[in-house]
Amino acid sequence: MHKLGRDVFLILVPVVAAFALLPSVYSNQLLLFNFIIFIVLAQGVNVIYGFTGYLPFGYVGFFGAGAYGFSLMVLHLQAPPFLAIVVGASAALVLALMLTPLFRLSGAYFSIANLAAALAVLQIVANPNLEDYTRGPYGISLSGVFNPRLAYAAALAVLAATLFIVIFLRHSKFGLALQAIREDTISAGMAGINVVRERVIAWLLSALIAGLAGSVFAWYASVFYPETVFSGEFTIFAIVFALFGGTATVVGPILGVVILYGIYNAVGISTPQYFQLIYGALIVGLVLFLPNGLVSLVRRWGIDVP
Amino acid sequence: MLTYTLLAGLLFGLYFTLIGLGLNLVFGVMRIVNLAHGDFLMLGAFLAFWLFSLFAINPIPTIPVAFIVFLLVGFPLYYLIVPRLLRAKDPEMLSFILFFGLSQVIQALATILWGTSERSIPGGQLGRAVAAILSFVTGRTVENGPVDIFGQSFPAAWVASGIASGIGVLLVYWYLYRTKLGYLTRAVMVSRDEAIASGIDVDRISAIAFGFGLGLAAVAGVFAPFLLGSITPAMGAEVTITSFAVIVIGSLGNPLGTLLGGLVYGISYMFMQSYYSSWANLLPYLLLIAVLLLRPSGLLGRQTRRA
Numbered sequence: 129m130h131k132l133g134r135d136v137f138l139i140l141v142p143v144v145a146a147f148a149l150l151p152s153v154y155s156n157q158l159l160l161f162n163f164i165i166f167i168v169l170a171q172g173v174n175v176i177y178g179f180t181g182y183l184p185f186g187y188v189g190f191f192g193a194g195a196y197g198f199s200l201m202v203l204h205l206q207a208p209p210f211l212a213i214v215v216g217a218s219a220a221l222v223l224a225l226m227l228t229p230l231f232r233l234s235g236a237y238f239s240i241a242n243l244a245a246a247l248a249v250l251q252i253v254a255n256p257n258l259e260d261y262t263r264g265p266y267g268i269s270l271s272g273v274f275n276p277r278l279a280y281a282a283a284l285a286v287l288a289a290t291l292f293i294v295i296f297l298r299h300s301k302f303g304l305a306l307q308a309i310r311e312d313t314i315s316a317g318m319a320g321i322n323v324v325r326e327r328v329i330a331w332l333l334s335a336l337i338a339g340l341a342g343s344v345f346a347w348y349a350s351v352f353y354p355e356t357v358f359s360g361e362f363t364i365f366a367i368v369f370a371l372f373g374g375t376a377t378v379v380g381p382i383l384g385v386v387i388l389y390g391i392y393n394a395v396g397i398s399t400p401q402y403f404q405l406i407y408g409a410l411i412v413g414l415v416l417f418l419p420n421g422l423v424s425l426v427r428r429w430g431i432d433v434p
Numbered sequence: 435m436l437t438y439t440l441l442a443g444l445l446f447g448l449y450f451t452l453i454g455l456g457l458n459l460v461f462g463v464m465r466i467v468n469l470a471h472g473d474f475l476m477l478g479a480f481l482a483f484w485l486f487s488l489f490a491i492n493p494i495p496t497i498p499v500a501f502i503v504f505l506l507v508g509f510p511l512y513y514l515i516v517p518r519l520l521r522a523k524d525p526e527m528l529s530f531i532l533f534f535g536l537s538q539v540i541q542a543l544a545t546i547l548w549g550t551s552e553r554s555i556p557g558g559q560l561g562r563a564v565a566a567i568l569s570f571v572t573g574r575t576v577e578n579g580p581v582d583i584f585g586q587s588f589p590a591a592w593v594a595s596g597i598a599s600g601i602g603v604l605l606v607y608w609y610l611y612r613t614k615l616g617y618l619t620r621a622v623m624v625s626r627d628e629a630i631a632s633g634i635d636v637d638r639i640s641a642i643a644f645g646f647g648l649g650l651a652a653v654a655g656v657f658a659p660f661l662l663g664s665i666t667p668a669m670g671a672e673v674t675i676t677s678f679a680v681i682v683i684g685s686l687g688n689p690l691g692t693l694l695g696g697l698v699y700g701i702s703y704m705f706m707q708s709y710y711s712s713w714a715n716l717l718p719y720l721l722l723i724a725v726l727l728l729r730p731s732g733l734l735g736r737q738t739r740r741a
Contacts, residue, residue: 404542
């Protein structure tokens with residue numbers, strides 16, 4: 129367990145402190161906020177893909193469920209934001225529970241079904257017939273609770289919680305059990321691991337992380353459309369960032385976000401198609417030549433990467 | 435209304451079969467997931483569009499051109515990526531990510547080249563070609579215009595696309611079940627290892643199947659402007675999902691299943707359009723999830739897909 133404490137002090141505390149202090153020296157708080165959201169999402173993908181091998185191609189569904197759970201509480205019940213965040217996270221958990229039967233599917237089928245599920249949720253939320261409940265395609269406006277400072281603080285808390293979960297997985301028996309399941313399901317089951325239960329717990333954790341991120345995002349943005357919070361780009365970016373850095377590690381996804389999302393902000397916003405070209409080519413290159421991400425380069429020299 | 439919906443569903447079902455067939459062929463032979471399938475279809479659609487708007491070439495003669503061009507693109511692409519991929523630990527999952535990357539590259543290049551605006555080919559063009567062919571075959575003058583089937587009137591472009599898709603599907607079955615190469619292809623589908631052991635040049639068969647897969651996608655793309663509405667570089671993702679719904683409903687790796695899946699999909703799509711149009715877009719996703727959960731091996735499949 130001393131490794132857990134080491135990583136909390138060497139990774140979690142510095143990263144959270146950096147994002148807490150940066151707004152006082154760097155004025156673009158929105159950009160910092162987006163960095164936080166993507167680190168959280170990339171780590172959420174890491175929890176389910178890195179540790180169990182299931183690629184959640186509809187991961188954004190949980191993010192959107194969180195955002196809409198939060199917004200509907202605020203809109204219809206005038207709930208205080210912190211209560212609404214709890215509801216948003218619960219909405220993501222409920223969706224994840226509904227999707228647990230998908231674990232009967234293997235590999236690519238799971239990913240496709242998950243993607244279909246996320247798109248189905250988007251189609252339902254954005255349907256004009258449900259305008260009275262979800263505002264349909266016309267989007268949400270939460271001007272009543274708009275408070276970027278507090279929302280940013282909430283995002284920091286979510287970031288800290290997420291990093292703690294991943295550090296815990298990295299150094300606990302539970303995380304080891306998940307990786308054993310990923311490598312060889314049958315042997316893991318023989319060794320006394322409850323395969324179904326552990327997988328579902330990882331899935332719920334991963335959904336919880338996205339739901340929290342979605343709630344905080346809804347609070348910070350306060351005006352958005354269904355296509356914004358269910359945009360496939362969240363899934364794709366989170367997956368690419370996590371893969372690029374290296375999954376099943378704590379620092380991999382953080383590195384991925386800092387480097388790639390940094391590049392994205394330098395070249396991507398004005399000309400998104402060039403960034404799309406770069407990351408598309410990057411994915412192809414990664415799968416063919418560096419399937420374990422940047423950290424595997426360091427690992428080759430025999431250094432253990434947390 | 436009912437007859438109309440059924441017949442329109444049949445026409446669209448044949449087209450959806452054509453869309454799914456290439457994807458299923460690639461999956462069946464190589465056990466890899468071509469997530470860029472919809473993007474190759476998009477490229478085929480743009481090929482038809484440019485040939486028409488630059489040289490006024492009718493979409494019908496574009497069909498063989500599209501097939502051959504993409505068949506030829508398929509071979510080098512296969513040797514570049516697939517053998518390396520198949521040696522990896524979990525090719526199915528890795529292929530999923532890799533082809534996703536490829537799809538992004540294609541989409542980005544198409545956006546850089548052609549921009550994001552929506553394009554279309556006038557629907558009458560396809561009807562005109564078909565009318566000309568019919569006039570030539572029957573020796574009478576056939577007017578270009580809506581076609582009547584069982585007292586229902588359909589746009590000529592739909593009928594032409596449906597018939598052409600049907601012919602395409604028949605050709606693929608002829609290839610798979612009546613030729614030597616098709617026989618070998620089915621052997622590789624059943625068991626790659628045993629095919630290698632019995633001396634089949636698996637790489638060659640797979641490369642051909644891969645090329646056919648892309649070629650079929652491109653041919654389906656030629657009809658896309660008429661059946662799927664206007665074309666954009668970003669249209670691929672949605673098409674990929676649709677084709678997955680089609681082949682999953684049938685069953686992965688089984689070409690006959692694709693026909694069943696396409697027809698089920700097309701007919702239920704048309705029923706949704708006619709009776710609950712605002713929810714019609716939900717259909718592919720729900721159908722996909724429902725079939726995966728209730729009958730994971732598809733309607734015509736064997737038990738292969740359990741984790």
